[in-house]
Amino acid sequence: MNRALAQTVVACLGFSGEKSIQFEKLRRFSSRDWKRTLGWLDASGLALYFLQEVDNCNARAVVPTEILVWLDKHLASNRKRVVQLAGDIAEINQRFGQAHIKYAIIKGFSLVPLFCSDIALRVLSDVDYLIDEESRDRARDALVEVGYKLGDEGSIESRFEKPQMRIATRSDNSYAVRTKVGIELHTAIWSFELIHIPFAEPKFSLDRPHTQHWRDLAFPVLNDLEIFVLQLVHAFHHVLEGWVKMSWLFEIGYFLKQQESNESFWNTLEQYAASMPQFREFCAIVIRLASNIFGCTVPLVVEKWIAEMHPAAKLWINKYGRAWAFENHPYQELSLLSASKLVLFLHELYAPDAETRKRIRDLRLFPWKRPPSVAAPIKGKPATTLQARFLQSEHVVRRLIFHATTGSRYLWELPRWRMLNRQAE
Secondary structure, eight states, rough: OOEEEEEEEEHHTTTSSHHHHHHGGGGOHHHHHHHHHHOOOOOOOOHHHHHHHHHEEEEEEEEGGGHHHHHHHHHHHHHHHHHHHHHHEEEEHHHHHTTTEEEEEGGGGGGTTTTTTTTGGSSOOOOEEOOOOOHHHHHHHHHHHTEEEEEEEOEEEEEEOOOOOOOOOSSOTTTTTTSSSEEESSSSSSSHHOOOOOOOOOOOOOSEEEEEETTEEEEEEOOOHHHHHHHHHHHHHHHHHOOOHHHHHHHHHHHHHHHTTHHHHHHHHHTTTTTOOOHHHHHHHHHHHHHHHHOOOOOOOHHHHHHHHHHHHHHHIIIIHHHHHHHHTTSSSSTTTTSSSGGGHHHGGSSSHHHHHHHHHHHHHHHOOOOOOOOOOOOOOTHHHHHHHHHHHHHHHHHHHHHHHHHHHHHHHHHHHHHHHHOOO
């Protein structure tokens, strides 16, 4: 990507400063600069949010026409995709109701209007359901009955997809109706088996969910406080995994802006988190990242949490956080010497002992296990076998390059990180 253009796009989406000045800066970028950056704009989840802001600020004149055509086309396509997805959700919800499953939709549709003004501005790769453990088997059966097939499954998560008639590739249009959408069942959000950091996850109640509406679709969601808490925990979990979608930080900034003067909400949050120091720490990191990148106002209660953060966490955010957040998704783009693994400096801070720190470092730097499957032959179509093998082999090579170069950058940066920490003591 053209990093200067990416940073200017983010500045145009910011919650502080004079936006007209930022939009004027876009004039200096050529169509070639934009084309180089479209992959990042798409993967970051900011493409359609940016288009909305362009229209809100009457700034179409500063963006090349062919880029606007690209954005307009994808917005129209994504609107159709959302409508189709709403029909799928309605069918699943009906089955869940018949099976007496306790559930709430999380992320996605539940974020409107708290985090997002229009669901069509979000590119949904999956639909997430939070369910209780007792309902897990019944929920699996219900999804199978409506045509879904179980894919990956962990201790707290099961992913389902409908059988595909074609092999998906990295160049697929994220906004197209035909692009596959998975269904994920969660019994919790924090996965110790992935992160290796013990965390007493906040409890989310499914006993009295709120009913939310989108057009003719009605669906249960958590209350406003729980939605906010879940988004923060979810975002920090992804931070420690090595990548966070930039649009998630933007949406958190949008929420902070909307609730800026809601003293009742922030007082309730302060009471809610009073006995959870680890939760306060993790949330402070996410909100500080969002604030540093999008300029959103941080409420006083969170300012207190930020002041109490681990000194090394503050140092990491100040020295690496912004550059790290701008990185391409490590599974979507081939980035040489990416900053992705510099998040290990932050990850290791929260390991309970030296043995766990070493385990985290070894797993992230030297992941010897086989990469996950990204392509499988389509049943009944023998011709797809060769294509699937090629795509999987390409993925393996890209992962080897990624791990070799990003691991080298981590090792190169390690002495400096240790020196900075000594100086800060």
